[in-house]
Amino acid sequence: MNLNNITSLVSEPSTSKNILTSDVELTGTLKFETELIFDGKLEGEIISEGTLILGKNAVVKGEVRTKSVTIHGTVNGNVTVQERCELKSNAELLGDLKAMRIIIEEGATFIGHSEVTPTKTASFTRSSASSQVNENAA
Numbered sequence: 001m002n003l004n005n006i007t008s009l010v011s012e013p014s015t016s017k018n019i020l021t022s023d024v025e026l027t028g029t030l031k032f033e034t035e036l037i038f039d040g041k042l043e044g045e046i047i048s049e050g051t052l053i054l055g056k057n058a059v060v061k062g063e064v065r066t067k068s069v070t071i072h073g074t075v076n077g078n079v080t081v082q083e084r085c086e087l088k089s090n091a092e093l094l095g096d097l098k099a100m101r102i103i104i105e106e107g108a109t110f111i112g113h114s115e116v117t118p119t120k121t122a123s124f125t126r127s128s129a130s131s132q133v134n135e136n137a138a
Contacts, residue, residue, distance in 0.1 A: 022057040039073070049082075056090055078112075 017035055020026075024040030032048045039055030045063040046052060052066045058073030068084045071091040078095040079085060085099040089107035098115040 022055070045077075054091075 017037060018032055019037045020040050022039045024038075026040065026042045026044065028044045030036075030038070030042060030044065030046045032050055032052075034050045035053075036048070036050065037053045037055060038046070038060075039057045041059045043061045046060065046066065047063075048066045050067055052064065052069040054060065054069065054071045054073045054075065056072045058071075060073070060075045060077065062077045064075060064077065064079045065081070067082045069079060069081050070086045070088065071079075071093060072088045073090070074092040074094075076094045079093060079097045079099075081099045083099070084101040084103070085097060086103040087093055087105060087108040087110060089105040091105075092109040094109075094111050096112045096114070097110065098117065100116070100118055102114060102116055104110060
């Protein structure tokens with residue numbers, strides 16, 4: 001286990017870092033308060049008002065609903081964040097994405113619908129299947 005690789009994902013120091021490394025496998029709901037670096041496997045959902053960083057080894061099968069998220073690994077499910085979602089070059093997101101700001105680096109894979117809500121925060125409520133982004137040709 002090399003914590004240097006995982007903790008290097010955090011750009012600014014914080015007094016409260018929670019780290020779950022690549023040898024962690026969870027099923028169910030993962031909740032946290034402030035900041036979490038997750039590099040393991042999860043089948044279920046992640047819910048928080050805090051900041052989530054998914055490491056390169058992270059595999060999440062389920063919903064992610066947080067204040068902000070940086071994804072280096074894989075998410076197979078919908079992502080809803082109140083502020084910012086960043087997909088790094090190794091990231092893979094197979095699901096819908098709703099955020100105030102979306103940053104997608106070259107090399108990232110994103111298959112799904114996106115909704116950018118710059119004037120209001122994205123809500124944590126589960127959206128119905130009928131609410132999709134409609135794109136009209138100009």
